[in-house]
Amino acid sequence: MVDSMAMRETGMPIRLAARLSGVEPHLIRIWEQRYQAVQPRRSRGKHRLYSQEDVERLSLMRQLTLSGHSIGQVAGLTTAELRRLAASIQATDRAPAASEVIPATDKSVDACLAAVRAMDERGLRKHLEEAGSRIGTQGLLVRVVAPLLHALGRLWCDGTISAAHEHFAATVVRDFLGDLAKPMGNLERAPLLVTATPSGQLHELGALLVSALAANLGWRTVRLGASVPVIELAGAVRELKARALALSVVYPEDDPDLPRELERLRALMPPEVALIVGGAAAPAYREVLERIQAYFMEELAQLPVLLTDLRRSAAPSAARNKR
Ligand code: B12
Structure with a gap:
């Protein structure tokens, strides 16, 4: 079990660093030992403790290696240089995301946008609910609601929808999310x-x-x-x-x-x-x-x-x- 207080003060264990960066623990050790890609501190018990910056470095190196760089080419770069290189790659040929936890936008986003254009609250809610029962709440939030909001921003920016459409959508989405955020079941012992x-x-x-x-x-x-x-x-x-x-x-x-x-x-x-x-x-x-x-x-x-x-x-x- 991770002592969170210690974690905040001195760093996180390899397991959490691996999950947040998307780099497997054994690969982290190899990158560290062979290439000094990160230099974690050690706990009193000699366990590795990774900082937020270490996690970011690992995540950036993962993106860069997936897009064709060798680890030897990138491990010695500073964090700022890694960020710049990753950004330049994303601008041309978007590398796979750091953790591959960014799934594709769900097909229902288009239907939601059509309902926004028609200012059809029932329709918008229906599409959101339908997507939720098909791909689950987490999928709904990550693959439908967030991309929908981003699309609204783009469409408002290029003049395809009006500010009124954006306000309408934000209002409906706020109510919808408010319902999802309500407590479910007995949460007495929940954090x-x-x-x-x-x-x-x-x-x-x-x-x-x-x-x-x-x-x-x-x-x-x-x-x-x-x-x-x-x-x-x-x-x-x-x-x-x-x-x-x-x-x-x-x-x-x-x-x-x-x-x-x-x-x-x-x-x-x-x-x-x-x-x-x-x-x-x-x-x-x-x-x-x-x-x-x-x-x-x-x-x-x-x-x-x-x-x-x-x-x-x-x-x-x-x-x-x-x-
Ligand atoms: C809805 C909306 C509004 C609504 C807000 C209603 C409300 N009650 O919140 C209204 C209409 C009021 C509004 C007003 C304005 N808006 Co506005 N708005 C949006 C819109 C469409 C969605 C905003 C949103 O909720 N984003 C939050 C989430 C969905 O997106 P995100 O920030 O990328 O976050 C992602 C993750 O980081 C994560 N996340 C977010 N927070 C957190 C927190 C934690 C802890 C974690 C783990 C993850 C996490 O979730 C998201 C999904 O992956 C965006 C478009 C967009 N691209 O976001 C424009 C947008 C943010 N707005 C913009 C602008 C310019 C404005 C106004 C200045 C417009 C104006 N001229 O009046 C005003 C500013 C008001 C102010 N003073 O702040 C711009 C900002 C551009 C910029 N950065 O310079 C955007 C990007 C639109 C655009 N494309 O130009 N807006």
């Missing part, structure tokens, strides 16, 4: 995840997607909604004895106050509570996220692995305070 967006971040559907996914994985979730001041976030996490706080950061990507606010948040939160951050604008705040050792997730589909791990390694205080 608790608080979701929100921080001050200045008004796009709330990423946080709702996370709530719905966590609820589907048997977590209790408390949704605080959009643009929540850090003092309130930290207070709620303490009061609720949450296991983790998930923040969605979508727009803008250049809020000069957000890095300081995130640092304050980390300092105000109990150290054993995991801070998870995702959303399209999150990479723009990568520096501060690394500094405060937040779990930075590029894809919603990476979340189940982390939640499963956090669940297994229930924080001591949460375990003591089962409600």
Whole structure:
């Protein structure tokens, strides 16, 4: 079992690093021993402990090797050089995604878009429900709802749909996700995840997607909604004895106050509570996220692995305070 507190302070074990990066443990060891691709710290018991940056390096090296580079060519690059190289490859010939957890968009997205164009709420809900029963809730969230939202952004941008269509769709999707995020069954002993967006971040559907996914994985979730001041976030996490706080950061990507606010948040939160951050604008705040050792997730589909791990390694205080 992973001691999450130790994990936050000193790194993660090879098993979790492998699952998050998509590189098998034996390959990680080979890349490390032969090519010094990463240099994990060691625990007192001499186990390897990987940092978030190690995981990112492994994930980038995986993309690059899958797209034809040899590990010897890329292992010595700095993390910034790896990012640049991976981005240049993606721009031309998109390499397979880091963890291959980014499945294809489901066919129902087109039907959902047609319902949005017709502003047909019943139709949109029907397509979402039908997809959910066909591919399951996780599939629905990752392969239908997220791609649908991305498509709406593109169509709004190129003028194919109006702002009214986008507002309509966001409203229906928000209600739909809200239903999915509601607690199911007896969750007395389940770990608790608080979701929100921080001050200045008004796009709330990423946080709702996370709530719905966590609820589907048997977590209790408390949704605080959009643009929540850090003092309130930290207070709620303490009061609720949450296991983790998930923040969605979508727009803008250049809020000069957000890095300081995130640092304050980390300092105000109990150290054993995991801070998870995702959303399209999150990479723009990568520096501060690394500094405060937040779990930075590029894809919603990476979340189940982390939640499963956090669940297994229930924080001591949460375990003591089962409600
Ligand atoms: C719905 C929507 C709105 C709604 C929001 C309603 C609401 N209640 O949330 C409304 C209509 C209000 C709106 C307003 C605006 N919007 Co808007 N909006 C969108 C849209 C279509 C979806 C947004 C969304 O929820 N995305 C969240 C998820 C679905 O996407 P994601 O960030 O890529 O996250 C993925 C993962 O990272 C993960 N994830 C997200 N969060 C988290 C968190 C954790 C912990 C984890 C693990 C994972 C995770 O889930 C996603 C799926 O994989 C996007 C299109 C898009 N591409 O996202 C535009 C978009 C974000 N909006 C945009 C813009 C420009 C605006 C406005 C400025 C428009 C305007 N001129 O008024 C305003 C800004 C308001 C403000 N001050 O913030 C731009 C931003 C472009 C940019 N980065 O510069 C986008 C990208 C559209 C576009 N193509 O141009 N918007």
